[in-house]
Amino acid sequence: MRRVLILGGTAWLGRELATQLVDGGDDVTCLARGRSGPPPPGVVFVAADRTAGAAYDAVRTTDWDEVIELSWDIGHVRNALNALAGRATHWTLISSCSVYAPDTEAGADESAVLVQANADDDYAQAKVLCEQSSTAAVGDRLLILRAGLIAGPGDGSDRFGYWVSRCALAGNEDVLAPTLAGRHVQVIDVRDLAAWTLRGGRDGVRGAINAVGNEHTFEDVIAQARSVAGHTGTVVEAAPNWLAEQGVAYWSGPRSLPLWLPDGFEGFSRRSNAAFRAAGGALRSLRGTLRDTLDDERARGLERNRRAGLSRAEEGELLGELRDRPDDGG
CATH class of the missing domain: 3.40.50.720 (NAD(P)-binding Rossmann-like Domain)
Structure with a gap:
């Protein structure tokens, strides 16, 4: 022992x-x-x-x-x-x-x-x-x-769990996201x-x-989160400069879109895990983590106050602004 x-x-x-x-x-x-x-x-x-x-x-x-x-x-x-x-x-x-x-x-x-x-x-x-x-x-x-x-069940930062829980909460309604192309997510x-x-x-x-985990495009993370949560609405992408003008923060914290990073952080979520793998590191699937995270999010309450992300009301206001100003979308 x-x-x-x-x-x-x-x-x-x-x-x-x-x-x-x-x-x-x-x-x-x-x-x-x-x-x-x-x-x-x-x-x-x-x-x-x-x-x-x-x-x-x-x-x-x-x-x-x-x-x-x-x-x-x-x-x-x-x-x-x-x-x-x-x-x-x-x-x-x-x-x-x-x-x-x-x-x-x-x-x-x-x-x-x-x-x-x-x-x-x-x-x-x-x-x-x-x-x-x-x-x-x-x-x-x-x-x-x-x-x-x-990432995973029990995360007190509320960052990774935001997307799968938001997709579950939105159901057949729209979800707001930053421009996804060219962005990546890496979690363990x-x-x-x-x-x-x-x-x-x-x-x-x-x-x-x-x-570190495997590298995923932000688009793939959102797609898998939607699939796990059964989201049938639309993902509405907004340009980063427009989001910043509306006071939406990146990465984490209140009134943020978690995991989104501005330009200049292209390598942040794309680090090599070759040494980890060579030393026996094993990683479950992203879908498995998303599924277990959603179970945990449901248990804690999808509409609870979060440490990271937008409230559903804040998101609705921003989506309304985008509908009124379509040229400002991403």
């Missing part, structure tokens, strides 16, 4: 990691504040404030087969490394593809240039600092897992990401690996 410590483990990805580890028969401990919810059944939970000096007292004398770090707070990461690096046979840092500086090159791999880390309050720069500190402390026992956009199901993270730890995989 392996002893695994997850620094986190009560939120979305951490919870999935802990659940799969327990199901696989491992001895699992989660150290976290616990504000994101209770730990999964079968997990030893250590409640700790990671800013406190005594945060790791309950786990620092144990020899761990694997430590999995989820935080992007460089203070948390450095404190954990100082307390535990010498106690871990293998260490996995969950990083992000946001660490890469260029977003224009399709197919870029792990050798792409990273952003300059000059601040710790910027997500991408903080993740680079976490990678640097972890490399210095753990050396060749370290796996840096640069995750892409994570949270369950696939967790499964490979655990495999990487068991196999002692080292170095930096992009844990």
Whole structure:
């Protein structure tokens, strides 16, 4: 039985990691504040404030087969490394593809240039600092897992689930989208990401690996979302400049069209996953993720207030504007 410590483990990805580890028969401990919810059944939970000096007292004398770090707070990461690096046979840092500086090159791999880390309050720069500190402390026992956009049931960001849930909510009515041609989407199901993270730890995989899904055109994602949801209305595309004029944001957040990116990000959702595949990474179908996501969206309520996307009322107003000004459509 392996002893695994997850620094986190009560939120979305951490919870999935802990659940799969327990199901696989491992001895699992989660150290976290616990504000994101209770730990999964079968997990030893250590409640700790990671800013406190005594945060790791309950786990620092144990020899761990694997430590999995989820935080992007460089203070948390450095404190954990100082307390535990010498106690871990293998260490996995969950990083992000946001660490890469260029977003224009399709197919870029792990050798792409990273952003300059000059601040710790910027997500991408903080993740680079976490990678640097972890490399210095753990050396060749370290796996840096640069995750892409994570999707699937339980997603609290509401980004990926927006399209399939909106198609289901719209039914036979219209759905608003940005101009789709030339745009791409790349997501990895949270369950696939967790499964490979655990495999990487068991196999002692080292170095930096992009844990990203397969590349899809935005048109294909919308088409599959419509098929899964049974949408029979029309997808009305609007030009990006018109959307911006109406105060519609890209990528995420309130009053946005999620997953849409402006020009200049042509490589963002088209990163190479060749190393991930070569290391045994397995990916379920996009349709499977969409189907399970819709089940989750229905359970949470298709008309709930979302963290990302347009409300149906906002969408209706914009569609009305487009009908009145057809030349402004995309």
